[in-house]
Amino acid sequence: MMLHVLLLTVGFVFLVKGADWFVEGAAGIAKKLGIPQLVIGLTIVAMGTSMPEAAVSITSALSGSAGISIGNVVGSNILNILIILGITAVLTNVRIQKTTFRYEIPFMIGITIILMAFGITGNQITFLEGILFWLLFLIFLGYLFVISKKGSVQDEEEIKELPLWKGVLGIIIGGILVVKGSDFAVEGATEIARYFGMSERFIGLTIVAFGTSLPELMTSVTAARRGNADIAIGNIVGSNIFNILFVIGTTALICNVPFDQKFVIDTIVAIFSGVLLWAGTIRYKELRKNCGIVMLLCYAGYFIYLCK
Numbered sequence: 001m002m003l004h005v006l007l008l009t010v011g012f013v014f015l016v017k018g019a020d021w022f023v024e025g026a027a028g029i030a031k032k033l034g035i036p037q038l039v040i041g042l043t044i045v046a047m048g049t050s051m052p053e054a055a056v057s058i059t060s061a062l063s064g065s066a067g068i069s070i071g072n073v074v075g076s077n078i079l080n081i082l083i084i085l086g087i088t089a090v091l092t093n094v095r096i097q098k099t100t101f102r103y104e105i106p107f108m109i110g111i112t113i114i115l116m117a118f119g120i121t122g123n124q125i126t127f128l129e130g131i132l133f134w135l136l137f138l139i140f141l142g143y144l145f146v147i148s149k150k151g152s153v154q155d156e157e158e159i160k161e162l163p164l165w166k167g168v169l170g171i172i173i174g175g176i177l178v179v180k181g182s183d184f185a186v187e188g189a190t191e192i193a194r195y196f197g198m199s200e201r202f203i204g205l206t207i208v209a210f211g212t213s214l215p216e217l218m219t220s221v222t223a224a225r226r227g228n229a230d231i232a233i234g235n236i237v238g239s240n241i242f243n244i245l246f247v248i249g250t251t252a253l254i255c256n257v258p259f260d261q262k263f264v265i266d267t268i269v270a271i272f273s274g275v276l277l278w279a280g281t282i283r284y285k286e287l288r289k290n291c292g293i294v295m296l297l298c299y300a301g302y303f304i305y306l307c308k
Contacts, residue, residue, distance in 0.1 A: 001195055008188030011181045012211035015052040018177025019215060022051065025170020028162030050242040052212035055182035057251045060204075068186060069257055070119075071204020072212060073247050074266045077112070077240045078205075079213045081273040082299035088220045088232050089292025096281045099147055100234045108237050109274040111136060111244050116267040119259030130252025137245035144238075185211060201262055202306055233277070233287060240274075269302055 053076055060068040088094055111133075118129045125133075162170070185208060193203040216239050220232040251257050276298065280291035 001192075004188045004191040004195070006188075007184045008192065008207070008211070011183070011185030011188055012052075012214065014177040014181025015055060015185060015212065016181075016214050016218075018174045018179075018181055019051040020174070021170045022174025022178060025162070025167040025172075025174060028170065029164065029167035032162070032164055032167065050239060050247055051178055052182070052215065053243050054247045054250060055178045056185055056208060056212055057247050058254060059179075059182040060186045061251045061255055061257050063186060068189060068200050068204035068208055069251060070125075070248075070259055070263050071201050071266070072208045073243045074115075074263060074270050075205035075209025076213045077243055077270045078266070078273050078299070078302065079209050080216055080236045080240055081277050082295045082302070084213065084217050084220050085233065085236055085277065085287060086292045086295030086299065087217075089287040089295070090289055091221070093289070094232050094287040096233045096285055096287065098285075100237055101278070101281060101285065103143070104234070104237045104241070105274060105278045107140070108240050109271055109278070111241065112267060112271050112274060115244055115248065116264060116271070119263060119267065120261075122259075123261070124259050125248055125252040125257040127252060127256065130249045133245045133249030133252065137242075137249055140241055140245060201260060201266075205266060205306060206303070233281070237277075265305075273298070 053073055056072050057069045060072070085094070115125075118125050122129075189203045189208050190200065192198070192207070193200055216236060220236065248257065273295075276291075276295065277287070280294070281287050
């Protein structure tokens with residue numbers, strides 16, 4: 001048992017550090033090749049926080065642990081809003097950009113509804129539905145590019161200048177860590193679930209979801225402490241969109257992803273979380289402490305439901 005807990009922990013560490021090194025290396029090479037920082041930020045860096053979810057979801061789907069695959073994404077999206085933004089809002093008021101409020105949050109809610117519709121109608125996410133998710137993903141990237149060119153979003157963090165060999169090494173080592181980390185995390189989580197008689201759905205929605213959301217948690221809390229919490233909502237919403245369109249879309253292109261009917265309730269909670277975020281920012285155009293407390297209480301209620 002302790003071995004599997006250690007395996008799960010090592011898997012999460014590998015996933016987080018591997019994603020960091022992979023993104024840093026890829027971004028460094030892109031900058032070296034003269035690719036604009038704007039494009040790097042919208043693609044490589046933005047996808048970086050979804051790499052743990054992607055690696056775990058693809059690995060679990062291929063190994064037949066579909067409960068972890070869907071649970072990981074849906075659970076991460078719920079955690080990102082209710083826990084990460086909840087904690088951030090308790091620490092400090094979090095302003096929201098107009099584009100995030102008007103377009104990105106409704107888009108996030110919309111694609112979550114689409115995910116639930118796909119799951120209900122066929123009990124799985126198919127290859128064709130994966131293609132649709134990828135088309136929506138490309139449209140979203142195009143939207144990000146357009147609003148960034150118009151100056152509607154804040155500048156990305158400065159990309160580090162790296163020697164070519166360091167960039168290549170970062171991609172190789174980071175890629176290996178992400179792959180092995182996902183293997184360890186899925187194996188450890190699956191064995192822990194079996195040991196305690198827990199379902200893959202529960203372990204995916206909680207432990208694995210929390211582990212793969214660590215990059216978002218660290219980014220948001222660190223930004224809040226430094227007084228840069230304004231970027232937190234946009235980053236979380238963007239990550240949630242990436243998780244559904246990129247992670248589930250890519251997984252479905254590799255193999256059909258079974259969608260257990262029990263996930264309908266969890267997906268409804270994910271939709272509710274998005275609506276709560278939108279409603280909580282509609283009056284003051286910022287997320288305040290009282291709403292953050294409500295979010296944390298909502299997650300506590302949801303967790304109690306999962307434990308039944």
